[in-house]
Amino acid sequence: MSEHDHLIDPTPKPPPSPWNIANALTVMRILMVPVYGWLLLAEGGDDPTLRFWATGIFLLAMLTDRVDGDLARRRGLITDFGKVADPIADKALMGMAFVALSVLDELPWWVTVVVLVREWGVTALRFFVIRHGVMPAGRGGKLKTVLQSVTLTLFSLPLWVFPLPGVWQAAAWVTMALAVLVTVATGLDYLMKALRLRRTSERAAMKRERARRARRARAERP
Template identity: 40%
Template sequence: MNIPNRITISRIFLIPVFMIFLLIDFGWGSFLLLGADIPVSHFAAAVVFIIAAATDWLDGFYARKYNLVTNMGKFLDPLADKLLITAAFVGLTGMDMFPAWAAVLILSREFAVTGLRLVASGSGEVIAASIWGKWKTVSQIVAASAVLLHNVLFELAGIPFDTIMIYTAVVLTVFSGVDYFVKNKHVLTSSD
């Protein structure tokens, strides 16, 4: 297994650590940061989440720079992204920090595209991430981070950046999902 794939797998292993910090009340209290009152456990969860999300960029950069792109990586990378995002949005929804309707739309698209990829792989085809899929992932990561950090950079200015990013993530998620299905409709219409 090459280094980019190991980095991707490390992202998967960080998900339970993220969930522990997010969901377990350790009684650590909270602190005020740039106008936002942030529970220490949410801050710790955000740090782990951001580190895990950053490995998405790192594994891709490393794979492209050293020509280590593999079919395993093309499969694992989007899967790791989906697992991380699913954990974040389900956890945040359960804590009433993220709207359920947005989580359902985002996760429905994620499962639908995963299904499309599975059907394609059955006929030996790998559907790589598109540019819209990459922007969708970035918007989801920024939205989850803004919610986890209680809108820290924008709270004093009264800008609902976290809400803006939730809507941006939903729009890009739906658009990229439609884009995948339009560009790969042959996968579903093929008689193989």
């Protein structure tokens, strides 16, 4: 036995408990979604005070998204619950924002439909190819999230109470156009990655090899 063997702990480290601060922030973000939606839709969206509160809730929810991820990685608090709940919380918040703004007739429904189809479509793609590997979030996806966050913040604010409201509204529409373009582009990119992953993964290679052997065996039969 080496003199260092006694320093090695043979007991495997237990997985982190789902009852941790990172998951608590994720759950809090989910609970903020209906609060944000109610504040945004109340009084037909015409009360500037409620719109400011809605924007504050939205920004706080986005802050928890950043904090819970950093905490989970830094403190080793990544759990199966967090892996599932975190993207659900993000999509619920963004989905509520787009749908509420369309209900208020401040955003065309086709924009909301395009964004929601992309978001949930990419989620379905991830599950579709999970047996072949994991599709990590790329820079395009992170840029999409930033653009959507900025855009939804601007649209949530009561821009008509600001000086030069036309300038603010123009900025909101420019960022919305960019967000939609990046959303569609990254969605197509994820689709191509998913198809490529299905063709090039180790699982796909093993499946092709089994099929090749089966064809050879049939060909060699008398």
